[in-house]
Amino acid sequence: MTVLLLTHRDGLAHDMGLGHPECPDRLRAVLQALDSEEFADLLRDEPEEASVEQLTRVHPADYVAAILAIRPQPGDRIALDGDTVMSAGSARAALLAAGAAVRAVDEVCTGKVLRVFCATRPPGHHAETRKPMGFCFFSNAVVAARHAQAVHGLARVAILDFDVHHGNGTQDCMKDDPSILFVSSQQMPLYPGSGAASETGVGNVFNAPLPPGATGEAFRAAWENLFPAIEAFAPQLIVVSAGFDAHARDPLAQxxxxxxxxxxxxxQICALADRCCSGRVVSLLEGGYDLEALAASAAAHVRSLLRS
Structure with missing residues (x-):
């Protein structure tokens, strides 16, 4: 079993301000949790920035140019909405996060590794085709899927999202394309307000809303009901939006x-990947805002990537 960890120290330079939940300490906590003898078998490397070509497979060129043109001076910040802020290091961090998704696809599609975990920030699953929101600038999971199709010739890619918040951006970017499957569990009602079971795209979107207070038992039952649709789709690659904010300790959800x-x-995802797509799994860090819970949950996730 070969698992690669992709991360970059410049992800720490994206700073949305004192008290913001999507803070640099999130990445520090994850990396500290993975810096132990238990994870000695992890391969480790740094990604490069995504190219404009890779981003514009998902987002319009004018949107990409507008985001990348926002380069505040050190110490300054520019708010794009009430939640999403850019600092001097934000554009590079966003390019590295998307670039990690691209590199991860290359690694698994060429058989160099079986699975990849991208410990990067900012996250991506709220970024819509033309709109940054929810701490996100680019739709990293869809960038990964489009790269797999454009460069590696894959016909079908599944994106599985277990973040507590619905991946409205992912859904917006792929809902009309039957070559990408989006399967998601999320708390509802909760930000961003989407994710109803009635949202089905062109038959390629499966949402499993969970009520506030739902436990692991309800979460597992929801996914057991979703797995047959994934298997029927027969993905050639599975991309995971790995958010850990459904944890009981998380301050932003219930x-x-x-x-x-x-x-x-x-x-379960790794077993599904073994049956459908030669084990290929690309996992991208999304949410998780209690540092202790995030660190422990990310470690549990990577431990399972290594052992499954």
């Missing part, structure tokens, strides 16, 4: 999951 639930879903 689901009641624990580390063992994230280990379970990861093991």
């Amino acid at each position: 689901l009641r999951l624990h580390e063992e639930d994230f280990a379970w879903i990861t093991t």
Whole structure:
């Protein structure tokens, strides 16, 4: 089993301000949790920035140019909405996060590794085709899927999202394309307000909303109901939006999951990948805002990537 960790120190330079939940300490916590003898078998490398060509497979060129043109001076910040802010290091961090998704696809599609975890920030699953929001600038998961199709010739890519918030951006970017499957569980009602089971795209979107207070038992049951649709789609690659904010300790939501639930879903996804797509899994860090819970949950996730 070969698993690669992709991360970059410049992800720490994206700073949305004192008290913002999507803070540099999130990445520090994840990396510290993975810096132990238990994870000695992890391969480790740094990604390069995504190219404009890779981004414009998903986002219009004028949108990409507008985001990349926002380069505040050190110490300054520019708010794009009430939640999403750019600092001097934000554009590079966003390019590296998208670039990690691209590099991860290259690694698994060429058989160099079986699975990749991208410990990067900012996250991506709220970034719509033409709109940054929810701490996100580029739709990293869809960038990965489009790269797999354009460069590696894959016909079908599945994106699986277990973040507590619905991946409205991912859904917006692929909902009309039957070559990409989007399967998601999320708390509802909750930001961003989307994710109803009635949102089905062109038959390629499956949403499993969970009520506030739902436990790991309800989460596991929801995914057990979703797995047959994924298997029927027969993906050639699975991309995971790995958010850990459904944890019971997380301050931004009210689901009641624990580390063992994230280990379970990861093991199930890997087993599905073994059956459908030669084991190929690309996992991208999304949310998780209690540092202790995030660190423990990310470690459980990577532990399962290594052992499954």
